[in-house]
Amino acid sequence: STMIHGSQSGTHDRNIDLKAFDDTKIGVKGLVDAGAEKLPSIFVRPREDLSKEFDTCQEDLAIPVIDLTHVRQRNSQGEEIIRRVVWASKTWGFFQVVNHGIPLEVLDKVIEGARLFHEQD
Structure with missing residues (x-):
């Protein structure tokens, strides 16, 4: 060992x-x-x-989830999404995005590329 x-x-x-x-x-x-x-x-x-x-565990913690369905709208919904992204970035450092419109095949290729990158010597 x-x-x-x-x-x-x-x-x-x-x-x-x-x-x-x-x-x-x-x-x-x-x-x-x-x-x-x-x-x-x-x-x-x-x-x-x-x-x-x-030493304590807060069971009510949840990763912020941001729905991008209305992100391109130039109204209060679009502005609220931007505010949530800024808040999650400052507070958590990361967040989950849903309804982003990126095809699953593309996401799979990105994940595979990242995996291969980290396996390089």
């Missing part, structure tokens, strides 16, 4: 370990390719750094 070890002493310096890992130029893909079976400590947040917000 392969593992890139960080410092394990009580005076663990994450910045030194991050620099050492970065200097190897191996990257996360390199860890996988090397058969790493354990996550290096530099990728694990120390328990004392975890904030309370991560």
Whole structure:
């Protein structure tokens, strides 16, 4: 089993370990390719750094869904869609789009292209 070890002493310096890992130029893909079976400590947040917000689960959270049916209209519906896109981008950083008019075949090709891109060496 392969593992890139960080410092394990009580005076663990994450910045030194991050620099050492970065200097190897191996990257996360390199860890996988090397058969790493354990996550290096530099990728694990120390328990004392975890904030309370991560200890609670809000079941009412939902990714924003934006319906683009009326996006081309120059009226209040079109303006509301734009406001929702801006809000979702600022608040969440992402959102789901429905009724965009992009054929399923095109979406499948885009997803396949992205998958192939990430499989390159």
